[in-house]
Amino acid sequence: MKFKSISIIFLLFFSATAFSQIGKRFPSEKKIIKDPVTGVDLIFLTTKSAGDSKTYPTHPQWTADGEWLIFRTKRANGDAVAVNEKSGVMVQVTEGGYSGTLCMAQKTMKLYYMRKSEENTMQIIEVNLENVFKDSQAGKMKAVAAYERVCGTTPSEMGASGDMALDANEDRVYFRIGREEAAKHLDPNVKLEKNYGPRNMGAGPGGIGSMNIKTGELKHVVSVPFQVGHIQSNIWNPGELVFCWETGGKSPQRTWTVMADGTGLRPLYPESDYEWVTHEAVISKDEVAMAIMGHRKIDIQKETPVEVTESTEVRNPQNPGQESNWGNSGTREKPTGLAIVNLRTREMIIAGQTKRGSGLWHVHGSSDGRWAVGDDFSRSLYLIDRKTNEMIMLTTGHKQTAADHVHPTFNRDGTKIQIQSAMLSEDNRTLNICIVNVPKEWLKRK
Template identity: 80%
Template sequence: MKFKILLSTFFIFATATIFGQIGTRFPSEKKTVKDPVTGQKLTFLTTKSAGDSKTYPTHPQWTSDGEWLIFRSNRVKGEAMAVNEKSGIIVQVTEGGYNGTLCMAQKSMKLYFMRNGQDNKMQVMEVNLANVFADSKSGKMKSVSEYERVCGITNPEMGASGDMALDADEEIVYFRVGKEEAAKHLDSEVVIEKNFGPRNMGAGPGGIGSMNLKTGEFKHVISVPFQIGHIQSNIWNPGEIVFCWETGGKSPQRTWTVMADGTGLRPLYPEADYEWVTHEVVISKDEVAMAIMGHRKIDIEKDVPVEVSESTGIRNPVNPGQESNWGATGTREKPTGLAIVNLRTREMIIAGQTKSGSGLWHVHGSADGRWAVGDDFSRSLYLIDRKTNEMMMLTTGHKETASDHVHPTFNREGTKIEIQSAMLSEDNRTMNICIVNVPKEWLKRKTK
């Protein structure tokens, strides 16, 4: 009996070790279904309830060869996965965990991220995906050190976080630093912002640092008097950064841009008090898409936004922004919708807006300027032809009870969109990785 217990314990330990190794392969779960409302084809690359979620739309989703999508998953808790879009095969691509954003290079088959090291130090890691995929396919995996490289290690005093972005030249990463580090580089006369809104977020100071992936050299980019979030690079233009004032909702001035040498700091889209701007994302060399929300109805008699609850400050657990504490903002008394700002001319256009409901919420666009896409509170997905302003619903029914939002992101060619969806989820919460193609009849349209 004792021998059996020992053998069983060894088997469990060995199995856990094997399935925690980089290069571990999982069988295809790929499944194609028709949207029950629109009839559009949906290709689910994962279908099991394994805690899948895609990388945020501010970052590329596909590897540089266009064949694999990187995503988060609990198949091996704390590790990242890649799924081959054609075969459906899933491969574990990290070993030892990661912290924050997964950054896919677009000029090489490399993956970058931060990892918690010893003594509160953060390691900036590089993974050679080409070697991982090749050895995983052959069944001859080596030790993890053969695939990973430590590019640099931050000092604990930096307070570095995994909110990280890879520069267009793929030689530098940008990341958020802590309040103490940010304060060191801020003029003492600058007034530090306090928390804003019912989520008690947004207080400063905040800062961005950079690290050279070849030399490990660190530099300070910028400090600001507010909380920084959603750091992203312009992957077509080296040295250009976009970030936000993060409050968890409406910000006094949401969107910002700065160059890697700290020059050119300015609001990306100077917003009015009544505008609720959110979910900015660089979509091409010269353009940033963002949502100007129109999700709050007006109580005509009281002349204030209608609240979900009579109690002030109660956060809607499904859809945000209904608390009275946000003030008179986010209504449709002024223009709202999927906005696209030109980084060079600073001109803004509204590409489209839903006729009713929350309005477009998480947004993206194709790099060639043909398409824009956005989801809404119902988790429906809308495609916009930027030349004709025509809008069509691609898919719906992805369940408002899902553990996260749809978060649409175009591939580099502008022919397909990745989303995360709970459509197939039995518990109505667990999400899967899903691909929605731009309809063929739209792709055939002349681009002139």
């Protein structure tokens, strides 16, 4: 009996020692390379092939102090890692895995994410990054419980998933709920949408729930008759959300907005059948950037849309979501480009568009209204001066075979852009975390 007790104690100690990896440090890989075409400095914060990728551009990338970027990687066995932009040193900031989106607070040094728990429940986890970084530097890490707090747990019937966003007040998170839970709150007279497009996605119902991260209180926000995706908060305006009708490609009505109390549900940008709207991102208190795609050739021989059938589907492995049978949308027969919509006036402007090629695809903008940025199918990155409409290419050559796209995101000051790049990849696919500064001569403009 005594031997058994000792064995259990040893096993518990060994397990805690073996898996207590939060705070683990990785040496700097930082390297500055000049773009071979534009000559712009590319500040690579990671350079090894370790399965790195940035948080989706709908969310902040930098911590509240502006010194660390948190990213997804395989170098920490599926946990998240932060890299110090100045020193290049990396620190593991989660332990035991996470689900979905990493949400970095902008008022405090906190990180929020979902983690799968028992019986299909989800825990909302808060990490005290300040203490993690301090103890990691001192080499005196404590048990993971000293750094993380369980804000609350969602019941299994809620079907919560990790598509999550943090409110501007940083007292509540919003997340996607399951179809059964969404149906409970939807008017039975509302017609449910069916799957749309060759990917057979988009069917409803869908919805958004919330949790008070101080009390654990759960609330229902909204239910809609279609599949919900890309939930993001307006981090400048408390209680305001933007989300999409997710189909894996074009949607009949992609962009939506709603308030946290369920009021104000409406299309953010009412789109026409011929428009292919995608990759919306809240960029300031009043504005959302999005791409109106102009990537497809005009077929002047056809007067009717291409019939969407699974049998005619042609996959595009490098640029997924661009299968041939989405219909006749996404051509330049109508205006396309990097669109910016005002949440208050509902007015839309086109900030810019490439003259040829796929056109701008993943887009973002600085919160001060000075700059907009976008990538295209070639993985090139373009910067736009919103005052003069001038557009320049910042960098190219990031390999069209990359595992994912460039996904540009501005920092809070609007002085630099984070991207993910396969430029250094030996297998032509693996991504690294990279920073591109807005040119000094542009920053000097008034």
